[in-house]
Structure formats: structure tokens, C-alpha cells
Amino acid sequence: MPTLAHHVPDPAQVPAGTTLTLTRPDDWHLHLRDDALLQAVLQHTAKQFRRAIVMPNLRPPVTTTALAVAYRERILAARPAGSDFEPLMTLYLTDKTPAEEIQRAKASGLVHAVKLYPAGATTNSDSGVTDLKHACAALEAMQATGMVLAVHGEVTDRQIDIFDREKMFIDNILIPLRRDFPGLRVVLEHITTRDAADYVRDSGGDIAATITAHHLLYNRNAIFTGGLRPHYYCLPVLKRERHRQALLDAATSGDARFFLGTDSAPHARGDKEADCGCAGCYTGLHALELYATAFEAAGRLQRLEGFASHFGADFYRLPRNTGTLTLRKQDWAIPSELPYGERTLVPLAPGETLGWTVALR
Numbered sequence: 001m002p003t004l005a006h007h008v009p010d011p012a013q014v015p016a017g018t019t020l021t022l023t024r025p026d027d028w029h030l031h032l033r034d035d036a037l038l039q040a041v042l043q044h045t046a047k048q049f050r051r052a053i054v055m056p057n058l059r060p061p062v063t064t065t066a067l068a069v070a071y072r073e074r075i076l077a078a079r080p081a082g083s084d085f086e087p088l089m090t091l092y093l094t095d096k097t098p099a100e101e102i103q104r105a106k107a108s109g110l111v112h113a114v115k116l117y118p119a120g121a122t123t124n125s126d127s128g129v130t131d132l133k134h135a136c137a138a139l140e141a142m143q144a145t146g147m148v149l150a151v152h153g154e155v156t157d158r159q160i161d162i163f164d165r166e167k168m169f170i171d172n173i174l175i176p177l178r179r180d181f182p183g184l185r186v187v188l189e190h191i192t193t194r195d196a197a198d199y200v201r202d203s204g205g206d207i208a209a210t211i212t213a214h215h216l217l218y219n220r221n222a223i224f225t226g227g228l229r230p231h232y233y234c235l236p237v238l239k240r241e242r243h244r245q246a247l248l249d250a251a252t253s254g255d256a257r258f259f260l261g262t263d264s265a266p267h268a269r270g271d272k273e274a275d276c277g278c279a280g281c282y283t284g285l286h287a288l289e290l291y292a293t294a295f296e297a298a299g300r301l302q303r304l305e306g307f308a309s310h311f312g313a314d315f316y317r318l319p320r321n322t323g324t325l326t327l328r329k330q331d332w333a334i335p336s337e338l339p340y341g342e343r344t345l346v347p348l349a350p351g352e353t354l355g356w357t358v359a360l361r
């Protein structure tokens with residue numbers, strides 16, 4: 001097997017032992033799953049983040065406020081002892097979501113976004129929206145109540161090259177949608193291209209984007225280094241280096257429209273190492289260490305706090321956290337796998353060494 005050691009960039013800019021203290025960060029795009037997998041991953045996220053926007057793509061999907069409230073209870077029950085982690089719930093938009101469901105979600109105070117999965121775009125998206133014209137009533141209610149629309153921004157037409165699906169979504173779906181609903185508050189999730197970063201930076205109105213650690217650290221070569229690397233496969237798929245550079249520029253620019261969303265998306269090892277492997281990278285274990293590595297490589301560690309701890313809360317109109325988290329420049333070996341039940345989970349960059357450790361909170 002070829003070594004993966006060259007994968008994580010090797011910045012070596014900051015002396016060992018340096019510490020970086022941030023306001024406690026939040027994760028604005030996270031998959032926690034359910035049952036045994038929820039049990040396995042929640043402890044990792046709860047150590048790193050105070051709050052997270054929890055994605056609703058369970059089977060069956062979280063389509064109602066009642067389901068979101070019940071899911072929230074399961075998450076709270078799975079927290080490690082003493083944890084004050086707070087799940088921020090989302091609803092899964094379908095062709096049939098009624099306006100009243102949006103009003104109920106808003107009134108609950110527990111649902112903070114509604115998620116648009118174009119049907120078939122990604123993991124567990126088959127109940128997603130087939131055509132936005134079916135979602136008009138829900139979108140109007142979202143616009144009226146200020147509920148955030150969180151978007152998986154890829155077209156699903158198989159004729160379109162997979163590397164072009166994000167740009168095509170912006171041009172053909174997002175721009176017309178925002179023209180029809182100018183007051184809609186939108187987060188374009190897990191952006192992967194220069195086109196998306198330019199669009200979010202330059203267009204007017206209430207729009208922001210989340211950026212994952214893996215899209216800041218890797219380009220598409222990572223999927224094919226010496227052979228096929230399923231643990232680097234996610235959607236939207238990693239892109240060319242020039243896109244990675246644009247994302248790193250955006251994340252480290254200090255522009256409040258760009259903030260942290262890990263898109264940590266755990267799948268059992270066997271479900272990724274398969275004929276038709278699942279999309280998703282597991283970064284819940286070491287998200288902040290990965291982001292710190294990317295920001296350090298860009299020479300912009302001082303911009304990490306805004307990105308990780310301020311801008312997302314501001315966009316979601318939630319108070320910024322109190323308390324702090326400290327990262328220390330200290331080598332830390334990423335485990336090659338993690339047990340959960342009878343199965344295992346492979347974190348991003350298994351077996352590699354990161355230069356940062358979460359020291360204390």
C-alpha cells in the first residue's frame with residue numbers, strides 16, 4: 001500500500017507548543033445518524049462543538065417538527081455525562097411539505113433550518129424535492145418566517161458531468177430561486193468550487209456558505225492516490241486544486257458569509273469499501289484539528305475564530321457561545337479506525353499525524 005503521509009499538508013509554521021484559544025465553536029452542518037452510530041459519533045462532536053445544525057437525512061427522513069423534536073430527544077439522551085452540547089434541528093423538505101409545517105417548526109424554537117436535497121443528489125435523498133415548483137408554499141412560509149433554507153447545491157441530471165453539478169445548480173436553480181424569493185435566507189452547504197465561493201461573496205441578500213475541512217485540505221487527487229481511496233469520497237465530490245485554493249481564500253478571508261460546517265458524514269467501513277460505496281467523510285473526530293491545519297497552511301490562523309465560532313451564529317441569529325476551547329500545536333495520530341457496535345468507522349486521513357490537538361475547553 002502506498003503511504004498517505006503526503007496527504008495532509010505539512011505547514012510547520014507555528015512552533016510546537018503554541019496554543020490557540022477560541023470562543024467555543026459550532027458546527028453548522030453535521031450528520032449524527034441514529035442508534036449505534038449516533039452513540040459512537042456524538043461524543044466526538046460534543047468534545048469539539050457547543051452546538052451543531054443536525055442534518056435530517058435519516059431513514060425515514062425528518063420531515064416534520066414532531067419527528068425533529070423526537071430526534072432531538074434521542075440526541076440529548078446520547079450525550080456523554082456532563083455534556084452541554086446542543087443539537088439545532090432541521091427539517092427535510094419534500095414535494096409535500098405544507099406551509100403549516102414550516103410555521104410549526106418556527107414556533108417550536110428548536111428547528112433552525114429546512115434542508116433542500118434535490119431528489120437523488122446524495123445519501124438518503126430519494127424523498128427530496130423533485131421540482132422546486134412543488135415546494136412554493138413551504139418556501140413562501142420560510143421567507144415570511146425567516147426560516148433558513150439549507151441547500152445541497154447540485155443538479156441531479158446524470159447527463160451533467162459530476163464535477164459541474166454545483167455550478168449548474170447555482171446558475172439554473174439557485175439564482176432563479178433567489179429571484180423568486182428575494183427575502184429567503186439561504187445557506188449553500190459544503191461548497192466545493194470557485195464558482196460557488198464567488199457567487200456567495202458577490203451576490204446580494206441573505207446568503208452564506210458552509211465549508212468542510214476536507215474541501216479545504218484536499219483536491220480530487222486524494223481520491224485516486226495510488227489506488228481508489230473511498231474514505232476521501234464525499235458529495236459534492238472533491239474538485240481541482242484551483243477550487244480548493246478558492247475555498248481556502250474564502251474561508252480565511254474574514255468574510256462573515258463563510259463559516260464552518262464539517263459535513264461529517266459517518267458510514268460503516270463496509271458501506272464505503274464496497275461496489276457502490278457511500279459518499280461521506282467522517283471528520284467529527286478531529287474537525288478542529290483539520291481546520292487548524294488548513295488555516296495554518298494558509299498563514300491565517302488568526303481568522304479561524306470568526307469562521308469557527310462567530311459567523312455561523314450571527315447568520316443563524318443565535319447568540320455567540322461563551323467559554324473557550326484551546327488548540328495546541330502538538331502531533332496527534334489519527335486512529336486508523338474506530339469501533340462502533342460490531343462494525344467500524346474510518347476517520348478521514350486514517351493513520352496520519354495532525355499537527356494540532358484539542359487541548360482543553
Ligand SMILES: NC(=O)N[C@@H](CC(=O)O)C(=O)O
Pocket residue numbers: 031057122123152233234235236263265266279280281
Ligand atoms: N456529504 C456526503 O457525502 N454525504 C452526506 C450527505 C450530504 O451531505 O450530501 C451523508 O449523509 O452521508
Ligand SMILES: [Zn+2]
Pocket residue numbers: 122152189190235236
Ligand atoms: Zn449534502
Ligand SMILES: [Zn+2]
Pocket residue numbers: 029030031055263265
Ligand atoms: Zn451533509
